[in-house]
Amino acid sequence: MKYVYYAMLVGVAIFFVYLIGIHVGGVKCRAQIDNANYEKIITNTKIMEQTNEMALHTGVGDIRRILYEKYTIAE
DSSP: HHHHHHHHHHHHHHHHHHHHHHHHHHHHHHHHHHHHHHHHHHHHHHHHHHHHHHHHHTTTHHHHHHHHHSSSOOO
């Protein structure tokens, strides 16, 4: 009878180890997904910074000034 209890104890231990493994795997998966999303956000931010920098240095302000002077009501 003692061996049956030991076998049941080992079975229960294996079951709990299995459940813990499932949990740890899920946590690792979520961490990898979070890291991938973070890298995508950083990449998108860098692209937006480069785009904004190019737009600011193309003379947009000068175009606005010319249009303002040309198409406003003269005094």
